Amino acid sequence: MAAQTDKAFRESVINSDLSIADGMPLIWMSRLLKIPLPERVAGSDMIEALFADKCEPPIRVYFFGGEPGVGEQACQVINQADAGLYAVGHYCPGFGSIEEMSTREIIDEINRHEIDFLIVALGAKKGQAWIEKNRHRLKAPAISHLGAVINFFAGTVKRAPVWMQRVGLEWFWRILEEPALWKRYFSDGLRFAKLLLGNVIPYAVWIRFIQKKLNEINPVVINIEEDDHRIKIYLIGACIDKTIGALKPVFKECVTKRKNILIDLQSVPIIDGAFLGLCLLLYKHLNQQGYQINFQNINQQNIRIFKWNSARFLIPQF
Template sequence: MEAFYSQSWCLCGLPFDVVDTSSAISALKRAIKEERPFFISTPNLNFLIAAQTDKAFRESVINSDLSVADGMPLIWMARLLKIPLPERVAGSNLMEALFAEKNGSPIRVYFFGGEPGAGERACQVINQANAGIRAVGHFCPGFGTIEAMSIDDIIDEINRHEIDFLIVALGARKGQAWIEKNRHRLKAPVISHLGAVINFFAGTVKRAPVWMQRIGLEWLWRILEEPSLWKRYFFDGLRFVKLLLVNVIPYAVWIRFNQKKLNETRPVVINTEEDDHNIKIYLIGACIDKTIAELRPVFKECVAKKKNILIDLQAVPVIDGAFLGLCLLLYKHLNEQGCQLSFQNINQQNKRIFRWNLVHFLIP
């Protein structure tokens, strides 16, 4: 459970790891080398909006082993909230970087999903190049249900290939749900839903110019390439404006008027009580990025005991997105064990911070 030592922040209800593209690639390669299951989520604005109303979709991101910000609007919001995400880490950029590598053994990729014929064409393009990835197969399951795409014959067909990186393209919600349902049955160590990657490699859709990506206009290019996307971008844009006005901007203003509280450096004091089924953790002091280092090994140790955890915040004057990101990691690991995370004695200020960060599902 080294995840408790990673720098993960909460942004609008989802966890985001503080990594750049190079660090994400290094983590991916370590998982391949160690043959360790590694689920990568690449939330963009569409993910963020969908997660507000779809619990299963939200939890698929929370359950990821790596969650990176794939979208400039997310980076802009992070900067407003002083969250130290270094850069946009797009799934397409990860694949382009892997493709461009020339040293070492190629990473074996398999495409699951996409339009009919796109996977085959993507494989041909990749294997015609002397690249850092090699396509070992593809499967187009059509447009059926998740259950129909999860039958033993399909899983067996995928598993008969030696795969390092399984790339899924079924549409964001269906793709994340399919991965959640099947990742424990799949032999490929690294799995991610990267919807447009197949089309980019197949050449059926072109990526936006780099300058458009950098200034956040990739959505406009995507509409020009795929006009059917306009409705999604339009409604996501409306919800984005609401998110800014109701959550992000009020929290950003609060942060700027409360810098003194957020500059505390004294480590949080931790006391615990335990019975047969529950662990109570009493925290004293500000629970913010600069103070929570001592909390990480405590969370790790408590999770290992497989008990429900109750966190008392009565003596905690202020929290921030780093503390909430750590709590989302705790929530993830407890869920995997069938255990619960709850909080008590939260002051009004901290309740507002929970709500602004859209993690009010963690509190009563």
């Protein structure tokens, strides 16, 4: 929900190498939209699986953030177990600004440990912003904001029973454990209802109405023009999940040329979320290089699909 209104947070999600579906509403929406997400994977599920998988040597984790003393407790619990994780350290930066948490001394303190997995717990927006600011300075190959994980390991917060997780009530359990969370969940719930009514349900109805066209299997035709400053890609045909296989290597090759990219959709009658997901990957890699992706000649139906998928920011000119 934060990504809907906060550009910096949205960019941090797009820039991530892995985004897991942490939330049952995401799974319910995916089923409604015929997107193949088989199950929820919470960040804590991922860490619990790594903890339970006894590997040699164990994965070296470091905790950055959390309440005072919680990181130390989490490290003790992990290191007392013969498990797949080994805690190499922790740091509690307090409640300062991102700048105050990003000093050379702090980054050096983190980097002096041989970390495999850096777990950040600063609050979602702040944690993502801290990671974005410092990722190029951090030596850990894997970095993730997993706010509740440090509390689960320390035992200061108990995780919801499995049955509550499966039916989508973990949020209710979290409020019982941490009452201050109710404001966040209430606010997110209202915004989610607006997203559901304004974007998800209209898109789901449209998918069922247009299902015949979405079953098309003719691959999209790709024509490319290139000059010293820009690559122009002309697409012909439906750009949907079943037809865009050939686009992936083309986009990958275009990224290596380090130029702005313009995609012409004049001869594209229909797109879907899979195509937009591919465009977001292209957007991510171009952004990291300092280049841009732009679109032209989009029909009204496809503009609506950009909107329904919360990807209108890709086409600000329309």
